[in-house]
Amino acid sequence: xxxxxxxxxxxxxxxxxxxxxxxxxxxxxxxxxxxxxxxxxxxxxxxxxxxxxxxxxxxxxxxxxxxxxxxxxxxxxxxxxxxxxxxxxxxxxxxxxxxxxxxxxxxxxxxxxxxxxxxxxxxxxxxxxxxxxxxxxxxxxxxxxxxxxxxxxxxxxxxxxxxxxxxxxxxxxxxxxxxxxxxxxxxxxxxxxxxxxxxxxxxxxxxxxxxxxxxxxxxxxxxxxxxxxxxxxxxxxxxxxxxxxxxxxxxxxxxxxxxxxxxxxxxxxxxxxxxxxxxxxxxxxxxxxxxxxxxxxxxxxxxxxxxxxxxxxxxxxxxxxxxxxxxxxxxxxxxxxxxxx
Ligand code: NAD
Ligand code: DAU
Numbered sequence: 001x002x003x004x005x006x007x008x009x010x011x012x013x014x015x016x017x018x019x020x021x022x023x024x025x026x027x028x029x030x031x032x033x034x035x036x037x038x039x040x041x042x043x044x045x046x047x048x049x050x051x052x053x054x055x056x057x058x059x060x061x062x063x064x065x066x067x068x069x070x071x072x073x074x075x076x077x078x079x080x081x082x083x084x085x086x087x088x089x090x091x092x093x094x095x096x097x098x099x100x101x102x103x104x105x106x107x108x109x110x111x112x113x114x115x116x117x118x119x120x121x122x123x124x125x126x127x128x129x130x131x132x133x134x135x136x137x138x139x140x141x142x143x144x145x146x147x148x149x150x151x152x153x154x155x156x157x158x159x160x161x162x163x164x165x166x167x168x169x170x171x172x173x174x175x176x177x178x179x180x181x182x183x184x185x186x187x188x189x190x191x192x193x194x195x196x197x198x199x200x201x202x203x204x205x206x207x208x209x210x211x212x213x214x215x216x217x218x219x220x221x222x223x224x225x226x227x228x229x230x231x232x233x234x235x236x237x238x239x240x241x242x243x244x245x246x247x248x249x250x251x252x253x254x255x256x257x258x259x260x261x262x263x264x265x266x267x268x269x270x271x272x273x274x275x276x277x278x279x280x281x282x283x284x285x286x287x288x289x290x291x292x293x294x295x296x297x298x299x300x301x302x303x304x305x306x307x308x309x310x311x312x313x314x315x316x317x318x319x320x321x322x323x324x325x326x327x328x329x330x331x332x333x334x335x336x337x338x339x340x341x
Contacts, residue, residue: 001053003029003076004231005118007061007109008083010034012186013124015044017080017224022051024228029053033070034083035060038325043317044185061105064112071116078120079113080231081106087189088128088151089333092275095150102154103161110165122231123162123175127216127241128152130177132278140284141177141239148276166237174234176227178242179283182303183220184310188322189329191215192304195254196311197318199263206334209273211251214280218244219298219307229292240292243283246300256301260308271334 004021008014009032018030030048034040036058048054055074059066061083071079084102085091091098106123113121130139131146145160147153159175166173182192195205226242234240248256251268258265288294311318 001027001029002078003031003074004078004080005031005033005071005076007033007079007081008040010036010040010042010044010056011082011086012039012044012183013181013220013223014082015185016183016220017082017227018045018048018054020221020224020228022048022053029055029074031070031074031076032056033059033061033067037085038323039086039187041185041321043320061109062100064108067108067112068115071112071118076116076118078122078231079109079118080122080124080227081109082124084155085151087187088149089189089274090329091149091151091154093329093332093336098150098154099157102151103157106158107161110161110171114165114169114171119172120231120236121162121165121171121173122227122234123159123173124227125159125175125177126152126155127177127179127243127281127283128278129156129159130281133280133282135280138243138282138284139177139241141241141287148278163237172236174230174236175239176230176242177239177283178223178226179216179218179244179281181218181220181223183307184314185317186220188318189326191250192253192257192307193311195257196261196308197322199258199261199267200311200315202263202267204269205254205258205267206269206271207250207254208271208277211254211270212249213277214247214249214282215253216243216282217246217248217253217300218242218296219303222296222298226288226294229288229294233292235291240288241283241285242288243285244296244300245285247282248300253304256304257308260305
């Protein structure tokens with residue numbers, strides 16, 4: 001039985017992916033390696049923890065000794081690397097931690113994977129490494145990297161290291177770059193769960209700038225199935241873009257959330273823009289479709305409705321993650337000049 005190491009498997013996308021692998025591949029074991037930062041939550045994996053084909057190890061990807069031990073422990077043939085600091089706003093308040101986790105952590109993992117003879121290494125990256133688009137066009141795998149935020153700069157730097165390990169050491173590395181995910185278990189700092197939480201509590205919905213920035217939304221289950229398709233069929237050394245084909249302005253998304261929750265638009269409150277805010281992302285996902293037959297299956301309207309229902313059914317989960325650390329982050333973030341306009 002082969003074992004896949006999933007870093008960041010207790011986070012939003014990682015936990016969805018771990019569940020998918022266990023369900024789809026009866027002959028695969030999964031080892032989740034996760035530090036359980038503010039964004040990691042074992043509750044996200046509660047139905048996987050009793051599975052005899054799943055193990056969990058708490059640890060830091062920057063800890064060389066611990067990573068070496070984990071990679072040497074259980075016949076690990078493949079790594080899917082999701083562990084990261086993932087929130088753009090936090091990277092604006094504290095870039096250094098993003099360089100440490102996202103760049104250094106990736107290098108530590110690559111070195112240890114190489115030493116352990118891991119066969120395949122998938123780097124889970126983001127469309128944000130390509131920077132910002134104008135009103136037309138989309139990012140292809142050939143688009144130049146032009147990151148705007150400390151977060152996307154750290155992901156782009158990690159991507160370069162991954163490609164360098166492929167070229168220099170002959171490692172079988174692949175990179176995926178996906179657009180904005182939404183779905184169950186997403187930490188309520190990201191647009192959709194933040195707006196759902198605030199609307200549920202009749203609190204203001206903070207829109208950065210004019211709210212006309214565009215994101216290409218994809219349900220987390222579609223991202224996970226794309227990752228599994230790349231793990232199994234992707235060509236070594238290649239980059240695969242993943243997108244949902246659901247371009248929406250932030251205001252469109254926020255109005256849909258309010259309508260589905262039966263809350264008034266008067267909760268919308270425009271505040272100062274995010275510094276360095278990318279205007280528009282859109283992904284050309286034709287390569288993964290042509291080579292691996294993958295395409296997104298969840299329509300945005302249905303996916304959003306289901307996601308809102310999940311948050312309403314799991315209000316306890318929302319309360320449990322919105323801790324003192326969460327409130328501290330928002331008091332620091334909003335005191336940085338982002339006052340109501
Ligand atoms: P998340 O913040 O929900 O989860 C990140 C996970 O990584 C958490 O479980 C956290 O505990 C863990 N982690 C953080 N630092 C760690 C460390 N030093 N050692 C071990 N574990 C650590 O993030 P997410 O939204 O699930 O994103 C997962 C990955 O997918 C990230 O690499 C992100 O860049 C990428 N990605 C996210 C999106 C999106 O829309 N959310 C889109 C494209 C790509
Ligand atoms: O595109 C993929 C990326 O999507 C991932 O790599 C990142 O990990 C993920 O966090 C996400 O980044 P974004 O910056 O696009 O997502 P976020 O949810 O933070 O913001 C989405 C849009 O909504 C963006 O234009 C900023 C805006 N926004 C966000 C928040 C949190 C607001 O207007 N108000 C808010 O309070």
